[in-house]
Amino acid sequence: MTATLSEATKARDRICAVGKSIFDRGLTFGSTGNISVRLSxxxxxxTPTNASLGALDPARLSRFDADGTFLDGDKPTKESFLHMCMYCQRPHSNAVVHLHSTHSVAVSVLxxxxxxxxxxxxxxxxxxRVGRLPLIPYFAPGDEKLARAVEEQAGDNHAVLLANHGPVVAGGSLEEAQYATEELEExxxxxxxxxxxxxxPLTDDQADALRKR
Structure with missing residues (x-):
């Protein structure tokens, strides 16, 4: 099944709108962070490399096929593999948000x-919205070992925190991934x-009851 033009257009517009919202509220800065959506x-x-989430062009987003091969659009981010790892391990996730949000990064350094x-x-x-949050050991951005470390945790966790780097959060929809990322940051x-x-904090019994829901 091929994604329709309407579906792709809506996804492009939503990525740009969410990116601007995140940027305008100071949850990302400069050209940091990236967002992806998986189509039907x-x-x-x-979002491509060296692009501000506050000034995205829908027509210039990077596009990949289902196997992760780059097809067209602007040059992909070197962190695209983080998104691929989450999708590979989470077949029901359709969006991923990765930020360098200040408070989450601060916790990742403790x-x-x-x-x-x-x-x-x-x-x-x-x-x-987040559940458990494992810490992924530090690897340099773009290091293949980081991809393997994320893959090991992604099957059981839709959110991970990269040491000295920031959160990667998957969701069934872009809004779900966005809201979980924002809840994590707060x-x-x-x-x-x-x-x-x-x-x-909540007791183990209280937290477990919420997770079961």
């Missing part, structure tokens, strides 16, 4: 966090604000 035929649209689940369950919405902000204070 498995092909993918992705020494004493649980690498199996970086952030505690501070709120119900964090648990429902929870990272809360986590940093609460450093040095006694906290009362």
């Amino acid at each position: 035929d498995g092909s993918m649209l992705m 020494a004493e966090v649980d690498p199996a689940d970086v952030l505690p369950p501070l709120t119900a919405y964090y648990v429902m 929870t990272a902000k809360l986590f940093l604000m609460l450093q040095g204070h006694k906290t009362r």
